[in-house]
Every structure is written in structure tokens, then in C-alpha cells.
Amino acid sequence: MSDNTLRCALVYRLESSGDPVLLAKYDHESAYEDRNSSYADAVGMVVGSDPPGPVSEEGVVGGFKVVQSDMHQIVYGSDSEGLCIAVITGLKYPSRTAIQMLTDLYTPYSEQFGLQAKSGTTNALTKKSKKVLSDYCKKYDDSTKVDKASALNTKVEEVKVQMQDNIATMLKNTEQAENLAERSNQLNEQANVQKKSKDLRKQMRCKNIKMTIILTTLVVGVLLVILVPLIMKAKKAAGGRRLLRGTLLEEWDQIMN
Incomplete structure (x- = not known):
């Protein structure tokens, strides 16, 4: 599945225990929700085993990491308080564009749901934040436009x-x-x-x-x-015979005369 599709967006809270808590998910491609309900858990395992790099500045998202498989890639980053945003894309989707999307999405998301994210339970923000996640997925759906x-x-x-x-x-x-x-x-x-x-x-x-x-x-x-x-x-021979005959005729004439 090597393509440039933007598949879904996810939001986690990074815990000190190492296991991130899934706060919200938006299935932009409408494929994982039916075929593989555990995709959010798989991404959570990736984030938990290899968390984003440290971010010292408050109010910004950073420490971005890109993890690729045979089918897709996961791009994620977090802020200094453990709010982690991730996207799943096709392998041909530019990772720099995915990072640009996370940076662009972080500000409105943290402003609207930052406080709730600190104490929210699993999927507590899925319905509440669906619109903002949907809007940014649509905005970055075609990487060539952004x-x-x-x-x-x-x-x-x-x-x-x-x-x-x-x-x-x-x-x-x-x-x-x-x-x-x-x-x-x-x-x-x-x-x-x-x-x-x-x-x-x-x-x-x-x-x-x-x-x-x-x-x-x-x-x-x-x-x-x-x-x-x-x-x-x-x-x-013919001439000789004529001559002989002529001689004989002459002699005969003489004899007769």
C-alpha cells in the first residue's frame, strides 16, 4: 500500500509509566475503523516504545519521529506536558508535510482541549475533537496543495x-x-x-x-x-575428259576425211 494517502489522526497523553492514553482518533480514510479496530493501540505501542524527543519550550509541539512499515508510516510529536499528536499516512506522503500538519493542528487543539487532555480517559475526546481533526485532515489530504x-x-x-x-x-x-x-x-x-x-x-x-x-x-x-x-x-578431271573427247573427235574427223 505504497501511496500518498492521509489515513487518520490520533491524540495521546504520554504517561510517566510509558503507556500512552488514547484520547481521540479520527479515521479520515474510513478504512481502519472497519478492517482493524486495534490500529490506535498499535500506534500507541509505537509511541510508547519510542516516545517523541524532549521539548523544553512550552506551548509548542516537537520531538517529531517518523516510523515506517511495509504498508504505511507513523509521524508523531508532543509538547512539554505530554500532549502527543500522531498521523498515519501512506509511504509516499511527505513526512515533512505530516510534521507541518501536526504543528498547524497543535495550536487550536491544545487551546480547545488542552485542559481536558491532562485528565481525559480513553477516547474521551474522540467525539468532541472530531471536527477539528476532520478539518485539518481535509486541509492536508492533498499534500501538493499545502x-x-x-x-x-x-x-x-x-x-x-x-x-x-x-x-x-x-x-x-x-x-x-x-x-x-x-x-x-x-x-x-x-x-x-x-x-x-x-x-x-x-x-x-x-x-x-x-x-x-x-x-x-x-x-x-x-x-x-x-x-x-x-x-x-x-x-x-571434267576438263581433261572434254579435251580427250575433243581430240578423239578431231582424229575421227581426219580419219573420215
């Missing part, structure tokens, strides 16, 4: 929360930008792979065309090397 430092801390906390939200948003945007950049790089790599694939296919086609041309040239060359001599030889 404590400039608390108000400043509240603003600082608000700024911190806003900054944390802004940082979280920036990190989220950065992450999204990184994801987009990564996706863009992947697309670029895919485009480069496709381009290289096209270039490779084009190079292979060019190589295939070159090889076809070279093979065709070689085949034509080989054919020319083989066929040209044969053609020339055939032409010479």
Missing part, C-alpha cells in the same frame, strides 16, 4: 512519466523505422539478385551465340577445306 516541494515533486513525476512515454514512443518509432529499413534492404537485395540473374542469363545467351557462331565457322571452314580440293579436282 507543500510547494510536494507540488514540485508531483510536477517532476508528471514530467518523468511524460518523458518516459515520449521515450517509449520514440523507441517504438525507431523500431518500426529499423524494421522498414531492414525490409527495404531485403527488397533491394531481392532486386539485386533478380538483376544479377537477368544479367547472368543475358551473358549466357551471348556466350551461346558466340559458341554457335564459332562452331558454325569451324564447320564451314572444315567443309571448305575438304570440299574445295575435291571440287577443283573434279573440275580438272
